[in-house]
Amino acid sequence: xxxxxxxxxxxxxxxxxxxxxxxxxxxxxxxxxxxxxxxxxxxxxxxxxxxxxxxxxxxxxxxxxxxxxxxxxxxxxxxxxxxxxxxxxxxxxxxxxxxxxxxxxxxxxxxxxxxxxxxxxxxxxxxxxxxxxxxxxxxxxxxxxxxxxxxxxxxxxxxxxxxxxxxxxxxxxxxxxxxxxxxxxxxxxxxxxxxxxxxxxxxxxxxxxxxxxxxxxxxxxxxxxxxxxxxxxxxxxxxxxxxxxxxxxxxxxxxxxxxxxxxxxxxxxxxxxxxxxxxxxxxxxxxxxxxxxxxxxxxxxxxxxx
Numbered sequence: 424x425x426x427x428x429x430x431x432x433x434x435x436x437x438x439x440x441x442x443x444x445x446x447x448x449x450x451x452x453x454x455x456x457x458x459x460x461x462x463x464x465x466x467x468x469x470x471x472x473x474x475x476x477x478x479x480x481x482x483x484x485x486x487x488x489x490x491x492x493x494x495x496x497x498x499x500x501x502x503x504x505x506x507x508x509x510x511x512x513x514x515x516x517x518x519x520x521x522x523x524x525x526x527x528x529x530x531x532x533x534x535x536x537x538x539x540x541x542x543x544x545x546x547x548x549x550x551x552x553x554x555x556x557x558x559x560x561x562x563x564x565x566x567x568x569x570x571x572x573x574x575x576x577x578x579x580x581x582x583x584x585x586x587x588x589x590x591x592x593x594x595x596x597x598x599x600x601x602x603x604x605x606x607x608x609x610x611x612x613x614x615x616x617x618x619x620x621x622x623x624x625x626x627x628x629x630x631x632x633x634x635x636x637x638x639x640x641x642x643x644x645x646x647x648x649x650x651x652x653x654x655x656x657x658x659x660x661x662x663x664x665x666x667x668x669x670x671x672x673x674x675x676x677x678x679x680x681x682x683x684x685x686x687x688x689x690x691x692x693x694x695x696x697x698x699x700x701x702x703x704x705x706x707x708x709x710x711x712x713x714x715x716x717x718x719x720x721x722x723x724x725x726x727x728x729x
Contacts, residue, residue, distance in 0.1 A: 427632070427649040428677045436669025438641040444667040447586075447593060448636050448646050454586040454593060456516040460602045461579045462528035464560060466506050467603055468576070469533055471552055472545035475503035483511060485600065485610035502530035513600040513613065516592075520599070534580055538573035549576065552609075559605025559616070589631030589648055591624050591655065595662050625656030652677075657686060657693065665691030 434444065446452050467489065469475040476494035478501060483489045490507070494500050506527045514520045528534065541549070550572045553560075557570055561578065586593060601619045604610040617627045631648030638644050654675035664671045672695075674685040687695035 426652055426678055428652060428654050428675055428682060430631075430646075430648050430650055430654050431674045432644075432646040433672040433674075434644040434646065434667075434669050435642055436667060440667045440669055441638070441642060441644050444669065445636065445638065445644060447667075448589055448631070448634060448644070450586045450588040450590065452586055452593065454583055454590060455518070455521050456592055456596060457586075458582040459516055459521045459524040459599075461582060462524055462533075463506070463510070463599060463603060465533045465576075465579045466503060466528065466531060467510075468549045468552060469531070469536075470503060470507070472541075472548040474536075474541070474545055475531060475533075476500055477504040477507060479504070481507060483507065485604075485613050499531050502527040506531075510600055510603070513598045515596040515598055516602070517596050520596075524599075538576040541576070546572075556605055556607055556609060559607050559609075587630035588634035589646070591626070591629035591659055594666055595623055595659055597623075623656070624659050625653055626650050629655070629659075653682070660686065661688045661691050661693060664688035 434441065436444075466475070470489045470491070471486075473491040476492055477490060478493060478496040480493060481490045481504070506524065509520065509524065538546075553572050553575045554570055557575070561575060597616075598614075598619065600610055600613045601616055604613045604615060606615045606617050608615070614622075620627050620629050623629075628651060631646075632650065634646070634648040636644065636646045654673070660671060660673050668690060670687065670689045672685060672687045676683040684698045685696065686693060
């Protein structure tokens with residue numbers, strides 16, 4: 424069981440920036456990076472199965488089976504070859520790279536390929552990879568559950584319409600090969616997602632848990648959320664204040680009482696810090712995200728959102 428760290432963000436800035444930040448807090452934005460990951464998983468599987476091949480001899484040391492010979496320079500194979508370069512470079516899932524992956528995926532025509540149309544030899548190569556990566560790519564599986572490989576393949580073309588509340592991967596981009604690798608050691612020499620997340624975001628699960636928010640003025644926003652064991656990294660909080668062009672006073676405390684302090688960031692710059700209370704511990708009534716139960720410690724009942 425994780426020991427929860429409570430985080431409170433006192434945010435001030437331009438009203439238009441606070442509007443956008445509120446959407447991020449509530450998970451109302453589309454996580455485009457997740458679409459790029461799902462598209463890349465299909466491209467990866469298509470390469471493993473020999474459905475797509477590079478037009479020139481290639482090697483991919485982390486997973487040699489991804490590159491099976493060469494093929495004619497069709498539009499589809501050229502798209503795969505260009506995507507393979509992005510994978511080899513383990514590019515960050517920035518806006519530009521997300522667009523590039525989307526364009527290459529469309530060029531590959533994999534969106535038109537349903538599991539029923541995948542040749543049997545290719546299925547036999549895709550199935551063990553999907554089974555091995557099921558937990559990383561789709562979530563936990565119970566002992567009694569049978570993995571439907573065909574459903575998994577088709578599910579890769581279903582893109583999420585909303586993000587997790589306070590999804591930190593939307594603020595600082597993850598890496599392409601790291602997202603494919605997951606925590607199962609699929610790709611040799613590539614960091615596991617838990618390791619990368621801990622280094623970049625300070626958290627193995629980089630999104631807000633039990634998120635609450637309150638907005639008393641157009642130019643201010645108060646957000647509270649829990650994080651396991653520790654607060655988000657200073658790099659993440661600084662980037663958050665830069666992306667939304669605002670000042671963020673971040674107070675945090677652990678249940679044990681040994682972890683307590685605050686940091687203040689203004690437009691990406693760290694401007695203040697301390698080990699005690701931040702001086703703004705008024706704990707206002709906060710709205711809940713995702714219909715969670717109200718915090719019983721709050722003085723006024725919270726109102727569920729949605």
